[in-house]
Amino acid sequence: MSSTSTLSLAQQQILTLISAGSTVAASARQAGIHRNTIYNWLRLSGFRDALEQARYENALQWHEQCATLAPAAINTLAEILKNPDGPASVRARIALAIVNRAATPPPPPPLVDSLDDTQESRMPEEPEMPEVPEAPIETKPQIVPKSAQSPVLNSVKTGRNEPCPCGSGIKFKRCCLDKMRSPAGYPPNAGS
8 A cells, every 4th residue: 555545635736746856845836735735745655755756767767768868979079089179078977977987886786696586676777878088187296395306497387376397286387497597406686
């Protein structure tokens, strides 16, 4: 016997509205009841359980619909990543989302030995996803102590507020600028 069979028609209507994403106030307006009535119903364990079940079933339907669209979405994302003329920020966000998704382990499989012939596993089958090219992962430069750094001379002029070309990750003016100005690494204006 389902828990929704003990609920009134108004409660079942509210369950349907809220589980579909409607707010309590909007659901109350649409059903023609006061929102405090819904808050009182939410205190009842039977109504709360029925609401959680309805939300789960709604989320399961959305999951199934998204699973059917996932291969086309993956192909679209792969095309955007391959297009060098697209915005770099969009391509970077897509690449990070894919890397994060790939790094997240899948949920553990359901226990099969406890199931008998009348029970079925409720785990939905995952569709087979097409392969997506791996995006290069950018790493942050390591900060090297100043004592281990040597001034880097390059032909391109580095701005004072740009990252130091030695790779320390510190601004050029706080790292190698003074070393480049003075002979043999002595502090500038040491003799004056």
